[in-house]
Amino acid sequence: SQKIEQNSEALNIQEGKTATLTCNYTNYSPAYLQWYRQDPGRGPVFLLLIRENEKEKRKERLKVTFDTTLKQSLFHITASQPADSATYLCALRYGQNFVFGPGTRLSVLP
Amino acid sequence: GAGVSQSPSNKVTEKGKDVELRCDPISGHTALYWYRQSLGQGLEFLIYFQGNSAPDKSGLPSDRFSAERTGGSVSTLTIQRTQQEDSAVYLCASSLLLAGGPRTDTQYFGPGTRLTVL
Numbered sequence: 001s002q003k004i005e006q007n008s009e010a011l012n013i014q015e016g017k018t019a020t021l022t023c024n025y026t027n028y029s030p031a032y033l034q035w036y037r038q039d040p041g042r043g044p045v046f047l048l049l050i051r052e053n054e055k056e057k058r059k060e061r062l063k064v065t066f067d068t069t070l071k072q073s074l075f076h077i078t079a080s081q082p083a084d085s086a087t088y089l090c091a092l093r094y095g096q097n098f099v100f101g102p103g104t105r106l107s108v109l110p
Numbered sequence: 111g112a113g114v115s116q117s118p119s120n121k122v123t124e125k126g127k128d129v130e131l132r133c134d135p136i137s138g139h140t141a142l143y144w145y146r147q148s149l150g151q152g153l154e155f156l157i158y159f160q161g162n163s164a165p166d167k168s169g170l171p172s173d174r175f176s177a178e179r180t181g182g183s184v185s186t187l188t189i190q191r192t193q194q195e196d197s198a199v200y201l202c203a204s205s206l207l208l209a210g211g212p213r214t215d216t217q218y219f220g221p222g223t224r225l226t227v228l
Contacts, residue, residue, distance in 0.1 A: 036217075
């Protein structure tokens with residue numbers, strides 16, 4: 001079965017710094033990997049998708065990398081702001097299903 | 111346009127009772143997913159509907175759980191004889207899969223139904 005690990009349950013960083021979140025997966029080679037943001041009491045919101053043939057994808061202050069050899073994706077938020085505080089989930093499609101990581105709760109301190 | 115909606119937003123029930131949770135996906139979306147999220151946990155896949163195909167029920171934790179999707183739109187998740195371990199937030203998501211298009215499966219989630227079984 002597929003398993004996804006995210007580097008830490010919680011991450012605290014100072015405003016203005018770059019936050020780096022890690023997603024590692026096993027036993028599978030997905031065609032793409034997704035990142036979602038989840039705020040308390042709300043459903044996840046899609047942020048970025050990166051395909052297996054893409055090394056890097058950017059969207060405003062967000063950057064995602066995908067290393068299929070390491071089976072790892074890194075999610076970066078540059079110039080972080082307190083409004084970036086949320087839980088970030090990575091997800092990949094495994095057969096007909098989606099498998100989500102447990103999430104990393106990011107807190108950006110002013 | 112309207113996003114995915116779920117009802118009720120909160121449901122408190124007694125152990126042993128049956129509950130029904132409703133999901134209204136985005137109009138025109140062909141795929142619909144149900145997930146369960148326990149406190150502090152990740153999303154647990156439950157069931158997946160795609161068009162008129164037979165649903166993928168492989169994630170349902172027991173035969174007390176069932177779901178249906180009527181007319182390719184609204185879906186209902188039913189939990190029979192609820193147990194305390196069923197307490198969780200139940201999330202629904204929909205996505206649009208275009209025939210012949212690149213596969214992205216971007217999911218649009220509803221706000222969830224918080225189920226509490228006493």
